[in-house]
Amino acid sequence: MxxxxxxxxxxxxxxxxxxxxxxxxxxxxxxxxxxxxxxxWFVAAKGLATFFQNHINVWDFLSGKTWDPSVKGANGRPEVGALPMIVGSFLITLLSALVATPFAIGTAVFMNEIAPRNGAKILQPVTELLVGIPSVVYGFIGLSVVVPFVRHVFGGSGFGILSGTFVLFVMILPTVTSMTADTLKSVPRYYREASLALGATRWQTIHKVVLRAATPGILTAIVFGMARAFGEALAVQMVVGNATLLPHNLVSPSSTLTSVLTEGIGNTVMGSLQNNALWSLALVLLIMSLFFNVIIRIIGRKGELR
Structure with missing residues (x-):
């Protein structure tokens, strides 16, 4: 025992x-x-050094229109205005999301509601292939195709917000499409059956029932694509023009937070004002990434409540 x-x-x-x-x-x-x-901690410590060690005013940093940390302005302080890059990043992000959203929703609806077999055989592999293409390839294509196209059709040098929008549109399209397709698949089948049983057509069912039920997931996909676009660096740097000026129009050379970071971080000395200012731009990027993640979580929770 x-x-x-x-x-x-x-x-x-x-x-x-x-x-x-x-x-x-x-x-x-x-x-x-x-x-x-x-x-x-590392990014915050480096980014805040601009304000605590170099005594740059936060508002002047966020609202200043001139970016030249090596030169002092009329007030005797270095010119570290990040507004042109912030505006450029937001413009490219918002425009690329606006252009990509209709294409992504249409492709996802076709893959799931209209022709699921053909969608699974053709569109889904193509979408997955777009995800795997390196950003430098998108940048070279944009430099060789998009920039000359914009120059010929819209005028200007071809470099600017519009070229960056076209490149980022293609880059975030597979992400938004895949997440939207997964959201549409998660809509219960009996929603569709009940709508059709009540006499609704297939298009009415898609528009009034399926898309409305999937709205939180679609919004999450859009915000996720915006976060992807906001943090893209290399491809945008190759087509945006890298001019640290406020964009006067969509075809004037501009810059983004990521393009200025990638272009200047290797040409500065650690601990200098120029280097600290770039880390401050990185801190702004990090805060915006947190902002996008918070929005995604809020939308996701509202979707669960529904």
């Missing part, structure tokens, strides 16, 4: 394996948290 009791009280192999798995998962979670916190 004592031996049987001891065996019953011993921890089984499955239990030990489960505990090891939980411990490894906990360690992985802790590692991810440490890495994220370290990144935030």
């Amino acid at each position: 004592d031996k049987i009791k001891e065996k019953l009280q011993q921890t089984s192999q499955a239990t030990r394996s489960e505990r090891r798995g939980r411990f490894i998962s906990f360690l992985a979670l802790i590692l991810i948290l440490v890495v994220v916190i370290a990144i935030f």
Whole structure:
């Protein structure tokens, strides 16, 4: 009896394996948290040095129209106005999302509601192929095709917000399309059956039932695509013109936060004002990424409540 009791009280192999798995998962979670916190701490420490060490006014940094950290302005302070890059980033992000959204929703509806077999065979592999193309390839295509097209049709040098919009439109289209298609698949089938049983046509069912039920997921896909566009660097840098000026129109050379960062971070000395100012731009990017993530979570929660 004592031996049987001891065996019953011993921890089984499955239990030990489960505990090891939980411990490894906990360690992985802790590692991810440490890495994220370290990144935030590092970028914040570097970015805030512009305001605390170099004594640059935050409002002057965000609203200034001139970016030249190596030159002092009329007030005796360095010119570190980030407004042109902030405006350029937001313009390209919003325009690319506006252009990509109708195409993404139309493609997702075709893949799921109209021709799911052909969509799964043709459109889905093509969409996945677009996701895997490196950004530098998009940049070269934009430089060789989009910029001359914009120059010929709309005038100007071809470099500017419009060229960046066309390039980012193609880059975020597969992301928005894939997430929208997954959202449409998650709409219960009985929604469609009930609508058709009540006499609605297929298009009425898609428009009034399926798309409305999938609205939170579609909005999440759009915001996720905007976050992807806002953080893109290389492809945009190759077609936007990299002029740190407020864009007067869509075909005038401009710049974004990422393009200025990638162009200047390797040409500055660590700890200098020029370097700290670039880290401040990185901090703005990081804050905007957090903002997009918060919006995605809010939309996701509203979708769950519905």
